[in-house]
Amino acid sequence: MRKFLEPVTIVFVALTLGFGISAFFSYLRDRTEPLIPFTKSELSHYFFQEKVSHDELVYKYHNDQPIKILLVAGHNDEYPGALFENTREVDLNIKVANYIYDILKNNPHFETYVFQKEAGVFDEKISVYLGEKDHIENFKTSYQRLAKWFRGEDIDAILDDSLHTDTPEEIIQTLYAINAWANDGDIDIVIHIHFNDVNGRTKDDIGNLSGFSIYTPGDELINKKVSYELAASMEKQLLKILVPSDNPEEKDIIIKNDSLIALGAFNTLNSASILIEYGFIYEEKFQSEEFLKNIARVTYLGLQTFLEK
């Protein structure tokens, strides 16, 4: 029986992927019987298996196959993130992304993409995805429904998006568009670049927290293992020039999170993904271009040590 089931399941899943996950959901919604002969665990085996592994990336790196990196400077012109005096977080994020890009661009081990080279100026390929709003909405809801179905929840129930109430819809769309593009473009590693802030601080004040943290996918997500290993390599290198966050909620430095879209919420991302908060925007050292270049250099070392293993 198992011998029969396996190929049938594979064909079914292949057809499903061919039709698109949304077609699969129309099918699920329209049927009243349980999905036979495919059990949830059989299906989950195919949907929820790791797509990018650390070993595979190390193999590629050592065998002259370029590692595809996507650098995402967080926020945009309209929603610039944290502010300190005349510094906008988006501009700091972009500076660091461009410095990392400068280090990687001539290295044959890497094929590097930068989400935005200046505030609001997006990579051509990603722009196409940003323009296809219906496609991205479909991508988002299909994965959300899939996750709910596997959890045994009503797939048509409105998702509790309360975690993201303070995130503008446009940013949510952008982050899902990045994930869709990263999957289609076989990106190996996504690095989200951010600077942190404390709640309730006025623009010109110095806050009471400092230090870096790294967010990595939680245990529900298929890219958790490879991402955590990348985060661990990154942490070692960042500690050379940065201090850990003294926010008690970030005391582990590496923090697992299932609900950040950047990390692949609802399993919308195959790539390894980490989100680095390099420190708090008002820390004086971030006003120095030299220091930002050093941040880029240690980020590169984090990547390199992860891939050389």
Ligand SMILES: [Zn+2]
């Ligand atoms: Zn940010």
